[in-house]
Amino acid sequence: MLALVAAFYSVSLGLAIWGGRLPHHGAIHEVHGLERQLDHWKR
Amino acid sequence: MPEPDRSLEGAFEDYPLTRSEYIAAMVHFYRGERSRADAWRSRLDPTTNWAVVTTGGMLSFAFSHPDNSHVTLLLANLLVVVFLGIEARRFRYFDVWRARVRMLEENFYIPIIRRNLVSPRQDWRERVADDLDRPTFKLTFLQAVAIRLRYNYIWIFLVILLTWIAKIHLHPTPATTPAGSLRAPADRPAHRLGHAGAGGRVL
Numbered sequence: 001m002l003a004l005v006a007a008f009y010s011v012s013l014g015l016a017i018w019g020g021r022l023p024h025h026g027a028i029h030e031v032h033g034l035e036r037q038l039d040h041w042k043r
Numbered sequence: 044m045p046e047p048d049r050s051l052e053g054a055f056e057d058y059p060l061t062r063s064e065y066i067a068a069m070v071h072f073y074r075g076e077r078s079r080a081d082a083w084r085s086r087l088d089p090t091t092n093w094a095v096v097t098t099g100g101m102l103s104f105a106f107s108h109p110d111n112s113h114v115t116l117l118l119a120n121l122l123v124v125v126f127l128g129i130e131a132r133r134f135r136y137f138d139v140w141r142a143r144v145r146m147l148e149e150n151f152y153i154p155i156i157r158r159n160l161v162s163p164r165q166d167w168r169e170r171v172a173d174d175l176d177r178p179t180f181k182l183t184f185l186q187a188v189a190i191r192l193r194y195n196y197i198w199i200f201l202v203i204l205l206t207w208i209a210k211i212h213l214h215p216t217p218a219t220t221p222a223g224s225l226r227a228p229a230d231r232p233a234h235r236l237g238h239a240g241a242g243g244r245v246l
Contacts, residue, residue, distance in 0.1 A: 001117075002225070008120065009204060016197040019189030 069151055076143045083137035090130035091195050094123045098199055102206050109215040116207040120200065127196045131187035135180045142181045146171055 060068070101119035105111050150162035164170075182190070212224040 005117065005204075005207075009200065012192060012197060012200050015185075015189045016193045019186070019191070019193030022186055022190055 069147070073144065073147045073151070076140050076147065080137060080140035080144050083133060083140060086133045087130055087137065087191075090126045090133065094126040094196065094199050097122050097126070098203060102203075105206070105210055106214075109213075111214075113207060113210045113214070116203055116210060119203055123196065123199055123203070127188060127191060130191050130195075131184055134187045134191055135182055135184065138181050138187070139174075139178055143171060143174060 098119050101115055101122075105113065105115040146164075146167055150164050150167040154160045154162055208224070212218050212221070218224040
């Protein structure tokens with residue numbers, strides 16, 4: 001059970017750190033990361 | 044620039060839009076997209092509320108009696124994950140409208156406000172038009188989960204973790220050492236609160 005809890009929280013923490021680094025704020029026309037979002041507009 | 048003679052009105056497409064007609068259409072479009080973004084943004088709060096209330100209820104139950112199992116708190120995690128999934132789905136929809144709103148603000152309104160009619164992104168009209176033709180999500184589901192986790196849910200999970208640690212340490216009888224928290228109740232030293240204890244084994 002302890003291993004399950006540790007695994008769950010490791011995955012959660014990893015996802016949260018990744019989520020904090022995702023391009024989410026700022027100007028869409030700027031290059032830092034949000035440019036990647038623009039790829040979705042083309043689909 | 045003189046207004047075109049429309050006394051002999053033909054098909055809509057027969058006349059080019061005037062500048063004022065174009066701006067009026069864009070303003071209404073912006074307000075509409077803004078309204079959609081606001082509506083979906085307001086749908087994000089209820090799921091967070093559900094998660095907080097559920098967590099509070101589970102904590103209340105788990106600590107209401109020493110014999111109530113600590114597994115209750117771990118099950119709270121599962122429910123919160125479900126709410127996180129619902130919220131991530133809603134966030135993806137919100138992001139569709141917000142992306143359009145930001146595209147208009149950056150490329151339509153900023154040049155007007157600066158009185159320098161050069162849009163930062165030259166192809167923004169084609170992109171917005173394509174997105175109207177075929178709306179697409181701008182985030183994957185996993186990205187939406189990660190963002191909501193970062194800004195809201197990680198704190199709820201941490202609260203559950205801390206209270207779970209407190210629960211296994213205190214109940215059914217207080218452990219004397221941190222390692223003692225992981226022992227089954229029967230293996231713990233004589234209890235001080237008078238409870239025989241029937242909590243589950245952690246290890």
